[in-house]
Structures are given as structure tokens and as C-alpha cells.
Amino acid sequence: MVPKVVFGQGSFDQLQSILSPERKSKSPFIFLVDDVFIGNNELIDRINLRFNDKLIFVSADEEPKTIQVDQIVKDIKAEFTYRPSGIVGIGGGSILDLSKAVSIMLTNKGSASDYQGWDLVKNKALYHVGVPTISGTGAEVSRTTVLTGPVKKLGINSDFTPFDQVILDPDLTKGVPRNQWFYTGMDCFIHCVESLNGTFLNAFSQSYGEKAYDLCKEIFLDSSLSEEESRAKLMMASWHGGMSIAYSQVGVAHAMSYGLSYVLGTKHGIGNCIVFNHLEEFYKDDVILFKEMVAKHNIDIPQGLCKNLTQQQMDTMIDIALSLVPLWENAIGDNWETVITREKLASMYRKM
Ligand code: NAD
Ligand code: ZN
Incomplete structure (x- = not known):
């Protein structure tokens, strides 16, 4: 679990006082910041760089890759004699995941791709802080960092992955x-649905999942909330949704969305929406609710992505989806392989 968290409008201003006890002499803090904030001097000034701290802008146009993590780690090692005091990630799920992975790879040998899987990390990661600027993924609280590697899209799931500190300032999501608000918000809704309907469910996951699910219904279906309330509630829904899946698992939408993302580069939030739109068979009532939310906010959910896939692309998509065994075990149960065949997945993908 994340051991320390602050919450509240304006809490981002506590950043330097939070970092100060962790600062080691001659060792910089490295700030990985979403490049959407280039030119946003108000935010950059509030970071308040000190000594030899370094700010690196990173694009979130593509989801993080293992080679990207390896390159950032190589550059940091080449530039600084001393190991940094810590890594601070400021951005959405992409930048938060990248920051977690970089902090792991600064204390572990080899390539980030060596650690994609469950509990493969040997050494404690460098001190790392997460500051979300968009809500929904739960990446700020989870014990994984999802990376696309040379052969798979899979997280580095480990006890060393979670942030040491998170700053939740709803104003940063302004x-x-x-559309992006909706897609990433629906990631949270789908986390809850998949956790609450999964075979891995337990009282711990359920308590967080139900809270986040109710918050999502309030945010996306109740018009009486002010924007300020809605931002704060979505930030907490994201947190609770992340806590829920940390102790259970996601399901069908995520398994299939990983396939889409690997082959077509479809991003996580929108990919989940594209898949979930067609999952009545698995999550009937929640797909109806999802469609209500889509209609209420007049959101465009792309269709027909997989119509013209080559056989090879379809095969890869299915391979990636099928490789996510724990997700299927959670969604369907131990006999999942009798239900989720290659033909079944192909026919579902063709509708999307
Ligand atoms: P993102 O980080 O990809 O960002 C989406 C877009 O929103 C980008 O264009 C970004 O620049 C922009 N953006 C972010 N904050 C903004 C702001 N305040 N103002 C304006 N624009 C802003 O989006 P995401 O949906 O948060 O993250 C998706 C990533 O999260 C994927 O890589 C996915 O694999 C990962 N993920 C991780 C976990 C986990 O537990 N680690 C869980 C779910 C998803
Ligand atoms: Zn997700």
C-alpha cells in the first residue's frame, strides 16, 4: 500500500516540504512531468526546483514502454554521479507508471522488460512520489506499472512498485x-465492475469497489454535483477503485483491451470503453449503465476498429488477451479456457 498520502485543493504546494526530509546531499530529485504542462508556468513554478534537481517533460501520447524506461534510466545514470534522491511523477496513468518503473530500474539491474510479471523485482525501488493530474486509472495507488515490452504488455507487479508518497490535489485535473475525462473515469468504473463481479472478490476489495462504484454513478449520472465536487470525488473514486483491484483483479474488458492496445496502440481508457460497450454477455446491467453515461455526456465511442485486421494481427491480439490468465480466472473462474476460446475472442473482437 502507499504509506503516505495528502489530499486537498492546493495540497500540491506541500511538495517541497514533503521532499525535503528525503533529500540527500548532492542527489537531485528527478521530476517526470507530462508534456501537456509545457508552458504552464504556474504549475512549473510551484514545483520549485532546487539545487541540481532536473525536470524532464515526457509525452503521454503513447503509453510507457520498457525501452523508454531503460533510456531514461540510462540518461539519469550518465548525467549524475550520485543516485538521485527520488523520482516525482506528475501526470496521468502513463507518467505515473513511467515514474514507478524508472524508480525500480534505478536500483535493479538489466532491462525493465526483465521484470514484467509478478514479484520479480529484487531490490527496493528509489523513493518515488506520485502526483496525478487526471483521475481514474488508480495508477497512483496500485502495485503495478503497466509497460509495453518487446513481447508483451504487462505490468511490473511488486511490493516495491507502489509510490512512497502520493499528493492528491483535485485542482490539478482542471x-x-x-472525452479524456470520460475515458479515464470509465477506467475506474470498469475496475469496480470487474472487481465486484469477479471470482477473486473478497470483503477487502468489495468495500473499496462498492464505494468507488457508487462515486462513479454519482459523478457520471447525477447532474447536481458542482465541477469542484465532481473532481474531488473522481480523484477518490480512482483511489478506491485502484485499492479494490489491488486485492482482487480486473476482468474481460482489461484482458481484451490489452490486446487492442498491443496491436493497434489504442490507449487504455478509450480501449476499455470500446471493449466494455460490447460486454453485455458478461456484465449486463453495468453495460446498460455505461451506455446511459455515454449518452448523457454525449461521448464518442469508436466502432469498427477490428473490422479490417489481418489474420496475423487478430492472432497477436488474441495471444495477448489469452496470456492474461489471472484476469480470466477472476472474470470466468477456473474453467475459463472452455469458455474463452480463440474463436470466441475473434468473434468478439470483430464486433469492436
Ligand atoms: P494518460 O496519462 O495517458 O493521459 C491521457 C491524456 O490526458 C494525455 O494526453 C495527457 O497529456 C492528458 N492529461 C493528463 N493530465 C492532464 C491535465 N491536467 N490537463 C490536460 N491534459 C491532461 O491517461 P490515463 O488514462 O490517466 O493513463 C493511461 C495509462 O495508465 C495507460 O498507460 C495504462 O496502462 C495505465 N494504467 C495503469 C494502471 C496501474 O495500476 N498502474 C491502471 C490503469 C491504467
Ligand atoms: Zn484499467
């Missing part, structure tokens, strides 16, 4: 474009 500029998020409407």
Missing part, C-alpha cells in the same frame, strides 16, 4: 479535455 484542464483535462472532456
Whole structure:
């Protein structure tokens, strides 16, 4: 679990006082910041770089890759004689995941791709802080960092992955474009649905999942909330949704969305929406609710992505989806392989 968290409008201003006890002499803090904030001097000034701290802008146009993590780690090692005091990630799920992975790879040998899987990390990661600027993924609280590697899209799941500190300041999510707000918000809704309907469910996951699910219904279906309330509630829904899946698992939408993402580069939030839109068979009532939310906010969910896939692309998509065994075990149960065949997946993908 994340051991320390602050919450509240304006709490981002506590950043330097939080970092100060962790600062080692001659060792910089490295700030990995979403490049959407280039030119946003108000935010950059509030970071308040000190000594030899370094700010690196990173694009979130593509989801993080293992080679990208390896390159950032190589550059940091080449530039600084001393190991940094810590890594601070400021951005959405992409930048938060990248920051977690970089902090792991600064204390572990080899390539980030060596650690994609469950509990493969040997050494404690460098001190790392997460500051989300868009809500929904739960990446700020989870024990995984999802990376696309040379052969798979899979997280580094480990006890060393979670942030040492998180700063939850709902004001930082103010500029998020409407469609993106919805797609990433629905990631949270889908986390809850998949956790609450899964065979791995337990009282711990359920308590967080139900809270986040109710918050999502309030945020996306109740018009009486002010924007400020809605931002704060979505930030907490994201947190609780992340806590829920940390102690259970995700399901069908995520398994299939990983396939889409690997082959077509479809991003996580929108990919989940594209898949979930067609999952009545597995999550009937929640797909109805999802469609209500889509209609209420007049959101565009792309269709027909897989119509013209080559056989080879379809095969890869299915391979990636099938490789996510724990997700299927959670969604369907031990006999999942009798239900989720290659033909079944192909027919589902063709509808999307
Ligand atoms: P993102 O980080 O990819 O960002 C989406 C877009 O929103 C980007 O264009 C970004 O620049 C922009 N953006 C972010 N904050 C903004 C702001 N305040 N104002 C304006 N624009 C802003 O989006 P995401 O949906 O948060 O993250 C997706 C990533 O999260 C994927 O890589 C996915 O694999 C990962 N993920 C991780 C976990 C986990 O537990 N580690 C869980 C779910 C998803
Ligand atoms: Zn997700």
C-alpha cells in the first residue's frame, strides 16, 4: 500500500516540504512531468526546483514502454554521479507508471522488460512520489506499472512498485479535455465492475469497489454535483477503485483491451470503453449503465476498429488477451479456457 498520502485543493504546494526530509546531499530529485504542462508556468513554478534537481517533460501520447524506461534510466545514470534522491511523477496513468518503473530500474539491474510479471523485482525501488493530474486509472495507488515490452504488455507487479508518497490535489485535473475525462473515469468504473463481479472478490476489495462504484454513478449520472465536487470525488473514486483491484483483479474488458492496445496502440481508457460497450454477455446491467453515461455526456465511442485486421494481427491480439490468465480466472473462474476460446475472442473482437 502507499504509506503516505495528502489530499486537498492546493495540497500540491506541500511538495517541497514533503521532499525535503528525503533529500540527500548532492542527489537531485528527478521530476517526470507530462508534456501537456509545457508552458504552464504556474504549475512549473510551484514545483520549485532546487539545487541540481532536473525536470524532464515526457509525452503521454503513447503509453510507457520498457525501452523508454531503460533510456531514461540510462540518461539519469550518465548525467549524475550520485543516485538521485527520488523520482516525482506528475501526470496521468502513463507518467505515473513511467515514474514507478524508472524508480525500480534505478536500483535493479538489466532491462525493465526483465521484470514484467509478478514479484520479480529484487531490490527496493528509489523513493518515488506520485502526483496525478487526471483521475481514474488508480495508477497512483496500485502495485503495478503497466509497460509495453518487446513481447508483451504487462505490468511490473511488486511490493516495491507502489509510490512512497502520493499528493492528491483535485485542482490539478482542471484542464483535462472532456472525452479524456470520460475515458479515464470509465477506467475506474470498469475496475469496480470487474472487481465486484469477479471470482477473486473478497470483503477487502468489495468495500473499496462498492464505494468507488457508487462515486462513479454519482459523478457520471447525477447532474447536481458542482465541477469542484465532481473532481474531488473522481480523484477518490480512482483511489478506491485502484485499492479494490489491488486485492482482487480486473476482468474481460482489461484482458481484451490489452490486446487492442498491443496491436493497434489504442490507449487504455478509450480501449476499455470500446471493449466494455460490447460486454453485455458478461456484465449486463453495468453495460446498460455505461451506455446511459455515454449518452448523457454525449461521448464518442469508436466502432469498427477490428473490422479490417489481418489474420496475423487478430492472432497477436488474441495471444495477448489469452496470456492474461489471472484476469480470466477472476472474470470466468477456473474453467475459463472452455469458455474463452480463440474463436470466441475473434468473434468478439470483430464486433469492436
Ligand atoms: P494518460 O496519462 O495517458 O493521459 C491521457 C491524456 O490526458 C494525455 O494526453 C495527457 O497529456 C492528458 N492529461 C493528463 N493530465 C492532464 C491535465 N491536467 N490537463 C490536460 N491534459 C491532461 O491517461 P490515463 O488514462 O490517466 O493513463 C493511461 C495509462 O495508465 C495507460 O498507460 C495504462 O496502462 C495505465 N494504467 C495503469 C494502471 C496501474 O495500476 N498502474 C491502471 C490503469 C491504467
Ligand atoms: Zn484499467
